[in-house]
Amino acid sequence: MNRRRWNQLLLKYPFLFALILLAIAILVNAILQPTFFTRESLNNNMRVFLPLMILAVGQAVVMLGGGIDISVGGIVSIVNTILATQVGLQGSPQKMWLFVGLSLLAGLAAGTLNGFFVSVLRLQPIITTYATSFLFFGIALYILPNPGGGIPQAISGLYRNSTPLGIPLAIYVIVLILLGWYYLRHTRYGRYLYAVGGKAEAAYESGVPVVGIQFSTYIISGMMAAVAGIAMSMLTGSGNADIGSAMTLNSVTAVVIGGTAFSGGVGGIAGPIVGAMTLQMIMNIISFANIDTWWQTFVNALIIVIALALPGLLNLFQGRKK
Amino acid sequence: MKRFRISPPAAALILAVTLFLLSGLLPNGFGSDLGIAKAQATNIVRLAVFLGVIAAGQTLVIISGSEGIDLSAGSVVTLTAILAYVLIKGNDNMVLPAIGVVLLVGAVIGLLNGIGVTFLKISPFVMTLGMAGVVKGLIIILNHGNVSGKVAPIMTTIIARPVVFGIPGAILIWVVFGLFMWFLLERTPFGRNLFAIGVNRVTSTLSGIRVPWLNIATYSLAGALAGFGGFLLVGNTGVVFISLGDPYLFPSIAAVAVGGTLLSGGKGSYWGTMSGAIVLTLITSLLTTMQMPESVRRMVLGGTLLLLISIYGRQRALRQ
Numbered sequence: 001m002n003r004r005r006w007n008q009l010l011l012k013y014p015f016l017f018a019l020i021l022l023a024i025a026i027l028v029n030a031i032l033q034p035t036f037f038t039r040e041s042l043n044n045n046m047r048v049f050l051p052l053m054i055l056a057v058g059q060a061v062v063m064l065g066g067g068i069d070i071s072v073g074g075i076v077s078i079v080n081t082i083l084a085t086q087v088g089l090q091g092s093p094q095k096m097w098l099f100v101g102l103s104l105l106a107g108l109a110a111g112t113l114n115g116f117f118v119s120v121l122r123l124q125p126i127i128t129t130y131a132t133s134f135l136f137f138g139i140a141l142y143i144l145p146n147p148g149g150g151i152p153q154a155i156s157g158l159y160r161n162s163t164p165l166g167i168p169l170a171i172y173v174i175v176l177i178l179l180g181w182y183y184l185r186h187t188r189y190g191r192y193l194y195a196v197g198g199k200a201e202a203a204y205e206s207g208v209p210v211v212g213i214q215f216s217t218y219i220i221s222g223m224m225a226a227v228a229g230i231a232m233s234m235l236t237g238s239g240n241a242d243i244g245s246a247m248t249l250n251s252v253t254a255v256v257i258g259g260t261a262f263s264g265g266v267g268g269i270a271g272p273i274v275g276a277m278t279l280q281m282i283m284n285i286i287s288f289a290n291i292d293t294w295w296q297t298f299v300n301a302l303i304i305v306i307a308l309a310l311p312g313l314l315n316l317f318q319g320r321k322k
Numbered sequence: 323m324k325r326f327r328i329s330p331p332a333a334a335l336i337l338a339v340t341l342f343l344l345s346g347l348l349p350n351g352f353g354s355d356l357g358i359a360k361a362q363a364t365n366i367v368r369l370a371v372f373l374g375v376i377a378a379g380q381t382l383v384i385i386s387g388s389e390g391i392d393l394s395a396g397s398v399v400t401l402t403a404i405l406a407y408v409l410i411k412g413n414d415n416m417v418l419p420a421i422g423v424v425l426l427v428g429a430v431i432g433l434l435n436g437i438g439v440t441f442l443k444i445s446p447f448v449m450t451l452g453m454a455g456v457v458k459g460l461i462i463i464l465n466h467g468n469v470s471g472k473v474a475p476i477m478t479t480i481i482a483r484p485v486v487f488g489i490p491g492a493i494l495i496w497v498v499f500g501l502f503m504w505f506l507l508e509r510t511p512f513g514r515n516l517f518a519i520g521v522n523r524v525t526s527t528l529s530g531i532r533v534p535w536l537n538i539a540t541y542s543l544a545g546a547l548a549g550f551g552g553f554l555l556v557g558n559t560g561v562v563f564i565s566l567g568d569p570y571l572f573p574s575i576a577a578v579a580v581g582g583t584l585l586s587g588g589k590g591s592y593w594g595t596m597s598g599a600i601v602l603t604l605i606t607s608l609l610t611t612m613q614m615p616e617s618v619r620r621m622v623l624g625g626t627l628l629l630l631i632s633i634y635g636r637q638r639a640l641r642q
Contacts, residue, residue, distance in 0.1 A: 070447070123631050126389055126447045127575070127585050131631065134572055134624030141617035241617075249451050256448075294466055298459025305438070305452040312442030 111222020330582020432545020
């Protein structure tokens with residue numbers, strides 16, 4: 001293909017690259033697992049992928065605004081431990097929905113804390129949310145020192161096995177998020193968000209409420225992390241204070257694969273969703289490939305690093321050929 | 323308006339002394355027994371050595387600016403501690419070669435971090451966090467569930483026991499190490515350029531500093547220093563396990579911040595990090611004596627860092 005046209009396409013649709021990767025990953029998955037396209041296994045996969053996809057959306061909004069949220073994994077853990085200890089395996093559905101509401105409030109509180117420190121006090125996002133992540137994991141560990149607890153089986157069954165009109169529940173959630181995003185993107189808020197991520201000083205000079213916009217991205221990310229935590233709890237049905245620890249880096253990786261830049265102001269939400277799917281598809285392939293258990297951690301981590309390096313590598317090669 | 327200002331490293335030291343004196347008032351504290359107080363103080367400084375050395379590399383990458391940070395330090399410490407343990411096998415003659423190996427392994431990991439950050443433009447936080455996972459994977463492969471080895475008697479003698487005047491060898495090593503770091507930062511072109519790129523990379527490039535190479539060198543050196551930290555740590559513990567270095571990662575960053583090194587880069591000192599390491603070790607051991615669970619320890623550490631960056635880490639206001 002004509003290289004210049006390809007570059008233009010990439011610029012217009014930053015997630016094109018992730019989409020190609022996803023297509024390859026799906027192909028390999030389908031070869032390894034002949035039942036891949038049945039409703040059953042489609043739902044099996046989607047319900048596992050959903051928590052990270054939701055998390056990646058929140059992370060993408062923060063990164064679009066020029067920040068980063070390292071504390072999302074901690075928020076997932078807090079929500080998981082709240083649900084697992086307060087509802088319990090024998091809890092009633094009413095109790096469950098009550099604590100789902102409270103979990104959202106916890107996400108809101110966590111996001112507000114991050115937003116306050118980053119946007120109002122103007123601290124560096126990475127180090128601030130790293131500090132709060134320690135705080136959040138501490139709280140989760142305080143709520144539930146040892147793995148255990150759980151939520152009613154009926155509720156987790158609702159999440160795991162619902163396929164209205166034969167389509168996995170996760171697809172509905174994603175479509176809902178995408179619709180919300182396309183509405184938001186074309187409002188004044190959406191334009192402001194991109195302006196702040198592009199160059200905060202310039203946005204400030206032209207009258208954009210920079211502090212408010214930055215603050216709001218952390219609240220969105222905190223709420224998304226809470227939703228991801230709820231989904232994760234329904235998926236596993238049990239509690240573990242460590243459940244979110246691997247998810248933070250994965251969410252950032254998903255956003256990077258999805259074409260949203262670290263520097264902010266470029267990208268969208270669809271890319272990170274595709275990125276999260278791609279990343280987990282690749283992990284799927286690895287677990288299918290029957291790799292020695294001792295090598296699993298290494299291979300998974302290596303894939304994350306390679307995924308993070310890919311955009312940089314592509315840039316490097318394109319720079320050479322010019 | 324003139325404000326009373328005190329340098330952060332000095333403030334950290336004053337904080338450490340105050341905390342220590344207050345800890346004497348605890349039910350199981352040293353009370354009015356000076357002998358025990360002295361022994362406890364020595365022990366805390368001795369324990370701070372390991373955090374202090376591990377935080378040395380952290381200090382360098384943080385000074386280099388551009389959100390520089392090394393989250394692979396904890397895993398590198400574990401890996402090099404295990405390597406030293408396996409290579410030495412209780413043989414004094416293997417100590418020097420083992421030091422060479424751990425420095426080299428640390429430097430190679432740091433080199434990869436540096437390449438990722440510099441040429442592939444990956445955010446340092448994310449790059450080194452990813453590298454931490456890779457190194458952890460390596461540890462699992464190498465370990466296969468168990469390792470056989472032993473630290474050399476000479477390491478235990480020098481690192482864990484008193485050497486002269488009842489001062490543990492680790493503290494003496496730290497003093498020499500501190501002098502080395504001071505010399506590196508304050509008296510060499512490397513140190514000068516490091517502060518320069520931390521303040522502004524564009525002006526540094528224009529003044530002829532080869533920023534990419536300096537950046538990569540900094541990450542490699544940070545890896546090597548973490549490797550040295552792993553070597554010292556295994557000399558003290560005498561045993562290795564798969565999460566040996568992990569508890570040092572977050573405190574290593576907090577120690578740098580406590581010492582007044584700007585987390586945005588360009589300003590800082592190793593002597594600040596040394597006092598920071600003492601403060602954090604003191605806080606951790608206080609929480610342990612008060613029998614606080616791991617969860618409270620984490621909350622306190624996270625809160626401490628949050629408080630510190632609120633004091634030292636404010637960025638320029640949007641309105642000028």
